[in-house]
Amino acid sequence: MKHLTDEEIMLQIAQGKLDMLTILFDRYNVRIYNFFNKMVHNKMVSEDLTQDVFLKVIKYKASYKNGNFAAWIYTIARNIFSSYYQKIKKERSNIIDDDKLVANESMVSENKQEELDHLQKALLKLSNSDRELIVMHRFQKIKYEQIAQIIGSNENAVKVKVHRALKKLKEIYFQTVV
Incomplete structure (x- = not known):
């Protein structure tokens, strides 16, 4: 199964084979975590936001239409970061x-x-x-x-x-x- 492309795996996930998500998780969790960590500079928040990305992948699996998977998952990550940033904007300090x-x-x-x-x-x-x-x-x-x-x-x-x-x-x- 590891020889399948990200897109092929995601199509299987979209069809209900949720166990295939572990392959994509293994391929992308560190990259997504590092993306968030560079954006928020907070380990725990980065872990939570990374988890949210994979929850959204499951939730919106049916909306995946065989496009570039990396672009799709990073779009989800950007949207999650944007929501997070808007939520904490007032609380944000410069420290x-x-x-x-x-x-x-x-x-x-x-x-x-x-x-x-x-x-x-x-x-x-x-x-x-x-x-x-x-x-x-x-x-x-x-x-x-x-x-x-x-x-x-x-x-x-x-x-x-x-x-x-x-x-x-x-x-x-x-x-x-x-």
């Missing part, structure tokens, strides 16, 4: 909890850890849409074409948006270094 970075401190030098912390802080200063684009493209390694499907845009527009978001990140990053 960043540094000890929640998912970096193995024993393997990363203190200087490198400081750079990672600084990058995470700079990422959190970006708008959600800019941060989302950078996370999908640079951290999740999603191709421009797929990002365009996920956000409902075209590939060239996504390239421009990612370029501009990276430029903003660079400015924020280097403004606060010194």
Whole structure:
């Protein structure tokens, strides 16, 4: 069964073979978790949101129409993040909890850890849409074409948006270094 494409597996899930979801879960849970963790910088929230994605996959399995599965699941993840963000928007503070970075401190030098912390802080200063684009493209390694499907845009527009978001990140990053 592991040789089946994501799309073939999802079609079987849509037909009621829910046990096939374990294969997709194994393939995508870490990627979806990392996407959320880069967006919210909170391990427990990221775990909850990741679980919500797979619950939605089950709930909306009939709406899957043999398109690109990765684009479909990331669209679900984006929608869940958007709902989460709207819910906590008023409660959100600017305090960043540094000890929640998912970096193995024993393997990363203190200087490198400081750079990672600084990058995470700079990422959190970006708008959600800019941060989302950078996370999908640079951290999740999603191709421009797929990002365009996920956000409902075209590939060239996504390239421009990612370029501009990276430029903003660079400015924020280097403004606060010194």
